Amino acid sequence: MARGKKIYEGKAKVLYEGPEQGTLVQYFKDDATAFNAEKKAVIDGKGVLNNRLSEFFMTGLHNIGIPTHFLKRLNMREQLIRAAEIVPLEVIVRNYAAGSMAKRLGMEEGTQLPRPIIEFSYKDDSLGDPLVPEEYIIAFGWASQQDLDDIVAMALRVNDFLSGVMFGVGIKLIDFKIEFGRVYEGDFQRLILADEISPDSCRLWDIETGEKLDKDVFRRDLGNLTDAYTEVAKRLGVMPSNPSQMPKPTLIN
Ligand code: UDP
Numbered sequence: 369m370a371r372g373k374k375i376y377e378g379k380a381k382v383l384y385e386g387p388e389q390g391t392l393v394q395y396f397k398d399d400a401t402a403f404n405a406e407k408k409a410v411i412d413g414k415g416v417l418n419n420r421l422s423e424f425f426m427t428g429l430h431n432i433g434i435p436t437h438f439l440k441r442l443n444m445r446e447q448l449i450r451a452a453e454i455v456p457l458e459v460i461v462r463n464y465a466a467g468s469m470a471k472r473l474g475m476e477e478g479t480q481l482p483r484p485i486i487e488f489s490y491k492d493d494s495l496g497d498p499l500v501p502e503e504y505i506i507a508f509g510w511a512s513q514q515d516l517d518d519i520v521a522m523a524l525r526v527n528d529f530l531s532g533v534m535f536g537v538g539i540k541l542i543d544f545k546i547e548f549g550r551v552y553e554g555d556f557q558r559l560i561l562a563d564e565i566s567p568d569s570c571r572l573w574d575i576e577t578g579e580k581l582d583k584d585v586f587r588r589d590l591g592n593l594t595d596a597y598t599e600v601a602k603r604l605g606v607m608p609s610n611p612s613q614m615p616k617p618t619l620i621n
Contacts, residue, residue, distance in 0.1 A: 418566035425565040452549025462543040537603035542571035
């Protein structure tokens with residue numbers, strides 16, 4: 369499909385105009401960044417894996433009734449999505465302490481939390497995406513109270529779904545980040561899940577060994593990031609574990 373004009377380039381993805389009004393093409397790059405882009409690398413194959421994995425999670429979430437921006441995967445690196453006005457919040461759901469929470473509270477990483485905890489960061493790279501209380505969100509009009517209630521309800525459902533899917537393949541979902549967008553349908557607006565869900569935005573630990581299978585492998589120099597993401601994809605059956613299992617090309621006469 370011929371791509372439209374580039375309309376936005378972020379750290380890991382590029383957005384192009386889509387073929388129809390209200391659609392965009394989301395392209396997954398191989399670029400990896402951490403610590404607010406202070407650490408950068410190009411990781412062969414990451415974009416292909418994240419495109420596939422995000423398709424897998426978004427499709428599953430759609431099937432349990434969560435509205436998402438995902439329409440269809442176009443090719444190895446691109447997917448067709450609904451255009452949405454992004455709510456300027458990173459919605460973080462945590463089941464176990466890790467990363468910034470473990471640091472802030474002096475908790476050991478991996479400590480189970482008494483219940484899932486949701487927190488919000490204001491999306492602004494120049495400020496380092498600061499953690500913000502709900503009161504800021506309402507007062508500054510980034511989202512209404514009704515929006516926040518919907519976001520929390522959806523985030524908890526996403527958490528239950530992802531935790532269950534991951535548990536089924538021997539992986540513990542430590543935490544993750546999601547984003548929401550607004551779409552307008554006639555006089556109504558509603559929130560849909562946007563951006564991506566992939567090991568770039570989740571913490572995933574092997575249940576048995578505690579091995580990290582997410583972007584911390586890159587952030588903390590723990591090994592090969594593509595191998596970790598491939599392991600997640602293989603376990604979920606998203607990619608064949610063995611290339612010989614790929615369907616053979618058939619000769620067309
Ligand atoms: N996260 C993300 N993008 C961000 C910040 C965090 O996808 O800009 C994800 C991160 O991968 C982890 C969760 O959100 O799964 C919680 O991250 P945390 O606040 O612990 O931040 P970090 O330690 O990554 O700085």
